[in-house]
Amino acid sequence: MKKVLFGLVSALTVTQLYAAETSGTISFTNDYRFNGISQTAGDAAVQGSLDVAFDNGIYAGIWGSNVDFGDDANLEIDYYVGYGNSLTDDLSYDVNLAWYSYPGYDAYDGDYGQLNMSLYYGNASLSYGYADDYFNTGESGQYIAVAYSQPLPKGISLDLHAGHSFGDYWGKADIEDYEDYSIGLSGSVAGLDLSAAYIFNSIDKAEETNSGLFRNDNTLVVTVSRTF
Template structure:
């Protein structure tokens, strides 16, 4: 497609402006029990986690995140790669859409998979959807995760987070997970439960750091 000189110059100006306002940050955390959608990822043990994120004022972002895992097999590391876009639909609704690859270097064949996701927030409520995009031996849409989260401010800068999620499809076990978290500053403690399989109530605590680079 042809562009006029003016459009090309405007595009170059936008690119330079975006790069000039780009941000690079890092994060690290420790958690007593790594849970994902209510399911234990480190055999009930602690995990050390961290990542890098790039974002610019256009709304585009990309990043990577890693954690130790223990599924009883060869996989010992989870490495996530993701990219997406954030913005606003109107004055009240914000959105975050993107793609994430869940990779397990050195793990068994078939562990790696990718999802397309969308999260939509209005005030304290966030609803999300994640759809299987790619996996060995599975088709697009073979799993679906729906979630809702609600944040309630408490006194002394504490916050109560309430969560419910539904994971279903041929690629996943059909589960519903519920949870609650109390957080303040970098600390969080929480409780989680799934309705199928291991139905024990799971407790966890975490501490997180964020760094501007």
């Protein structure tokens, strides 16, 4: 999968058939949560992305963040390439291949690939992700989520999210299959994108971690971003 992904990215860098638009984002957040579980031991993260989108619907990008797994892992870099298009004025879809990597992580080789698919209807979305070798464990991991964003006055949105982590990895790892939820507000001020979301989940009390590595307790995540 890694060879396929980087082959597609290489092909995109040499094509001149379609006009392309590039964009980048830098973000600051008080906790990097991935599917409800902290990747920074509850500490702050600086994140950034660079994307290129072609007129034919193909896009590619790179995203990065600091992480803390309690060993020598301190950086995550994700690469992705995908395709999106509209079926009707209200209905659209997106499919991408992503490669999650951890440069400089000598204690463990956690790099893995994942197929992601999303369907959008109005302000609602349904997404599904499948990794046949989740975090390079030899076990599959799957994630399905629904989200809805309701516009409010003053350019603010009410954002709702519910996700379910399942597959062979979950249950054989320390945590069984579980659900994560969030409710938050988002908007833009002076060129900055602001969001605040309260995150909670269905993880059993015996498996709940409210401090330190991979904390999964209820928390408020605040993020400030700038796109250029």
